[in-house]
Amino acid sequence: METLNSLIGDISEIKIDEPPIPNSWFKHIIYKTKKGTQKPDLLAMCILLDILKEYRDFPKMDSLVIEKFEYGLLQKSYNEYSKIFNHSKKQIRESFSVLETLDIVKLEFRNIKIKEGILYNVMFIEPNPKKIKNITY
Numbered sequence: 054m055e056t057l058n059s060l061i062g063d064i065s066e067i068k069i070d071e072p073p074i075p076n077s078w079f080k081h082i083i084y085k086t087k088k089g090t091q092k093p094d095l096l097a098m099c100i101l102l103d104i105l106k107e108y109r110d111f112p113k114m115d116s117l118v119i120e121k122f123e124y125g126l127l128q129k130s131y132n133e134y135s136k137i138f139n140h141s142k143k144q145i146r147e148s149f150s151v152l153e154t155l156d157i158v159k160l161e162f163r164n165i166k167i168k169e170g171i172l173y174n175v176m177f178i179e180p181n182p183k184k185i186k187n188i189t190y
Contacts, residue, residue, distance in 0.1 A: 072106075074098045081188040084151050097148035099138055101157060104180050124165065126177040157184050 079093040082101070086092055107127050122128065134145045152158045161177045 072102060074102065075189050077189055082151060082155065082157070084147070094148055094151045096138060096140055096144060097151045100134060100145070100148055101152060101180075101185070103134075103137065104158065104178055105185070108180060124163070124175075124177065126161065126179050128175060128177050130176050155184065155188075157181055157188070 074095075078098050078101075082094050082097050083091045084094045084097075104127060107129075131142045131145045131149075134140075135142050138145070140148075149158070149160060153160060158181065159179045161179065162174045163177060165172045165175045
């Protein structure tokens with residue numbers, strides 16, 4: 054019994070700030086395998102959680118949202134997600150494709166003027182709260 058108490062105590066000290074993946078997403082965020090079966094896309098779910106975290110984690114003042122994103126939407130690249138989740142750029146693109154097909158996120162590619170010139174095809178991410186709520190609740 055003392056060992057179980059020790060184990061429970063040790064586990065309770067592990068603080069995980071990230072929200073868990075809602076169980077309902079396993080039924081909705083899926084991809085088709087080469088054999089034609091459907092499987093949950095865990096990478097797409099992790100990407101979606103990261104997107105939601107980015108939009109959720111900013112201060113509000115007098116019920117007005119303070120502009121967090123310089124160009125109005127979250128800007129992150131396939132490369133950034135590749136580094137965060139330790140997957141190839143191709144795998145990241147495929148998971149974004151799943152999210153886009155389900156209309157959960159919309160990707161927009163823009164050319165951005167900066168001091169040094171122009172950045173081409175900068176990826177912006179817009180989540181669809183209505184669709185996310187539908188698959189979550």
